[in-house]
Amino acid sequence: MLLTIAACFNEIIIRSQSVWSLEHSSTFWEVDCQKNGPKFFKENFRMTRSSFDKLCIRLQKMKKKDTNYRNEIPLEKRVAIALYALGSSSEYRSIANLFGVGKATVCKILIEFCNEVWACMSPEYFKSFPLTRTGIAQGVADFNAMGYPQCIGAIDGCHIEIHPKKEEAVDYYNYKGWYSVVLLALVDAKYRFMYIHCGSPERCNDSSILERSSLKRELQECALIDEMSWYHGRTKIPAHIISDSAFRLSQYVMKPYPYNIENSAGQKLFNYRLSKCRRVVENAFGHYKARFRRIGKGIDNHIKNANVVISAACALHNFLIDEKDPVLENWLVDMQRDARRSPQGHNNLNDRSEGEVIRNGLMEYFGVEASLRAGDDGSGDEVDEPAVDADVTDSGLASN
Known part of the structure; x- marks a missing residue:
């Protein structure tokens, strides 16, 4: 009899706690985001409702399944929480209050979201390597339309602010007085990330990161790079990537001639053409950090989670470009206002045996092309303005 009473008592307790959870009151997602229009949705989640729905399917x-103790947060709300956290610089406590969840829940959902985005989307949106004949041909065609031949993509690094542990902080401290990691990225003509390497400490410069990367090995070992070469006179010009002056000149990496007041008209023209096309990587970083303000203003997650947050945002950036879901102008304005100027660095590392010959060959080609155009219609490229050789103004950097 006593056992029966005890069993019934325990059953009552279990039933009363079967759907227990801490009550948080907020109707932002359940009401506001559902009844307000598309402009409200995109401003808060940095993408259209159509893109959001496609992302949820992926x-x-x-x-998560409901348990005996609580009802789980629906998938759509979990994705919304993560996107809001990425697109906002608000504290996690404020985001938690807005969605009616706990602060720890926001942090947990964001990391789960980033891990899942990277796991399911990186194979699709980072498939440029290993290089294929079709991929090289498409890259060359896109940049050729912009006025620069034989280019696969533009490379640069940007700095992303982090908050490392005290014992690790010295490696990430930059001369501007804050802590950062570097995101090295190769970008195509449509501002999409083709290759990323993130997480290197600030003390590693862009060129040294490239020298140790799998990208460098791919450029050196891919037979198609040489096979799909193009000739100007006797100069063989292989497919290559373009960079700013911080990188080492080689047969696979073209950078501007060092700025000098006595630069020839041909050198100025080469620098102008290269720098004009190289802007795609700066613009890609700008759009990336404008859309995901948590990255633009600094990641406050644990350093061990910083890489996956940065990488997942890169995958989302590519996804949204393919969905034709643009960055809004006011986001770019906000990013420029909040931006920290990144540490800059230059070097004059050259592989003159190959890189200098190719660069000179391209310079001669641009000169011949400009002369032919001037002969046809009396016009030519403007070369009097100083070469554009600006480093990333507010770019962060993260790794693989």
């Missing part, structure tokens, strides 16, 4: 593994 992230079905984030869906």
